[in-house]
Amino acid sequence: MSVLACPLPFTADEFIVLGHGSGGRLSARLMEDVFLPAFRNPALERGDDQGVFDAPAGRMAMSTDSYVVKPLFFPGGNIGELAVYGTVNDLAVGGATSKYLSVGFILEEGLPLDLLRRIVDSMSNAAQRCGVEIITGDTKVVEKSSGDQVFINTAGVGFIPNGVDYSAAHVRPGDKIVLSGSLGEHGITILTQREGLELGGELRSDAAPLHELCAAVSSAAPGLHAMRDLTRGGLSSALNEIAQRSQTGIVIDERAIPVREDVRGACELFGLDPLYVANEGKMIAFVPEAEAETAVAAMRANEYGAQARIIGQVTAKHPKMVTMRTLLGTERIVDMLAQDQLPRIC
């Protein structure tokens, strides 16, 4: 049976369609209905092709990152929060105070508009928490199956206070390495979500803004040499990068590195090493020995550094190599991974 009726134009109220990325009326409506209400600020409201802001004298820092996490929402966070925190954290570990972000969305045709709203709202909350404004952006829509729901890119600009200059190149033998907390929670949360594994329900991503934690270490340890947030590749990749850039060696102590029992269990199950598993709310600081305890105390006073501790030091021996004293008291290399960590076969 068919009903004769005048075909109504599809109003695209519920799903993203290709037209939302066309630059035409649907794009404008997406801006008016979704992005502007969430991100509202003077620079964005000017409606120009660029966000304009005043810059103080001195040095600025810039960073960018793209986010392709699946599932989009997971215990402890979502792709929108990650996209804000990730870029803010990258600036924060350089000693920069983040001020402005850009955001680029690549949306897959058919994405529920409601899902996009939830992501955008949580970006807005995350931005407020970090004291940053999203002052420019872009949206493209790709055909069904050409993407995976939502990809987000953010870039950020931050201002660096006078006299602050943190870099891997400044790391020196004798520096102590301070880690802000336990490893692997983000990576294992995502993996267990993907594999449909239940680990008791308490495991959450550690996704968190680290700007206050970094600022606390900065003011507590004026001799601070470098900081790094631990993301893809985990602690091991961050340490190896620093060892390479600074031409120093690094020694860490396995017993000093906190890993939650459930994360350790999941790692044993999948055949993964927590040193290589991704984090989204942890950082390390390289501090002269004399200031190390002060830095630990400053971190512990922050909610994201409550488990902070010294995990190792920089040495002139074996430049460019990271080693670890194992639980058994032996020493081994902590290597950069050749590729992704793979689950064992048997």
Place this chain on the structure above:
Amino acid sequence: MEVCGGQTHTLVRYGIDGLLPAGMEMIHGPGCPVCVTPLETIDKAIALAETKGVILASYGDMLRVPGSVTDLLHVKAKGGDVRMVYSPLDALKLAKENPAREVVFFGIGFETTAPPNAAAVWQAARQGINNFSLLASHVLVPPALRALLSDPGNRVQGLIAPGHVCSIVGLDEYHKIAREFHLPIVVGGFEPVDLLEAIAMLADQLEEGRAEVENQYSRSVRMDGNPLAQLMLADVLEVCDRKWRGLGEIPLSGLKVRAKYAAWDAEAKFGLVENSVEEPKECISALILQGRKKPPECSAFGVRCTPDRPLGAPMVSSEGACAAYYQYRRYEAGRELAGGVR
């Protein structure tokens, strides 16, 4: 000798071999499933991955092992449809979702991975999923052990049996081996304390002149193994002669798909032919897999052979002995290595 590559990694990673008293040496066995898969079989998988309409699925490790010319990851980069999966049942799901394509699961490994691969074939047959097939290159531990232990140059005086393999097949065969070769055997786990305990148990047996099978890994291994897995295995797979990389052809040392499941056997389905190929000359993986040499004794180790540019499978696989030494202890080779790290 520890049999399993996972045990080798724990030993090297925690430096347990270095803690042992003088006169006690660990020899690394042939138990890396990726490493013993012959080049010819990898070439077959590569040929399938390059075939139009085929989706080739396998474990991540397998994708990086070089065949005679290329590896599966490069085939994938050039447009071959190669998928990394965690389980053969994921490959079966792929077949259901892609009815117009042929999905081949490249299934390798010891008695541990054979039952799930058998289960995938069994399920495919039961559910009538006819676009799924298994390229099976399974190997059995006991025949390889017998070959190694019978060699005139054998130095093995005690054996840490592979815990996960025994959790499937049980301990029967190992009792026979202990008697045949008057060899102390301890079934061991994979954590550092497991291996320390297993080594201590072996030392006790040697000192007391016993040659028995003891079970250190009792939290996973039962005397009779896993009967359900054994039934599944026996229904779908049968024992055959098999070539091992590094060890050569060993009679009755492999598993292949039974004729009644030929419709799900990739070898039969695609009429694959085996081309004999040469191993890279400088690679001593044969000696490594037989426990005759340690990785740092290889002239290519860390110089012309690294995980980024491997000459042989033991440098690629996460269970390979060369990869273990490179990853955790390469400074012990005492030479200038690729990348400038001594």
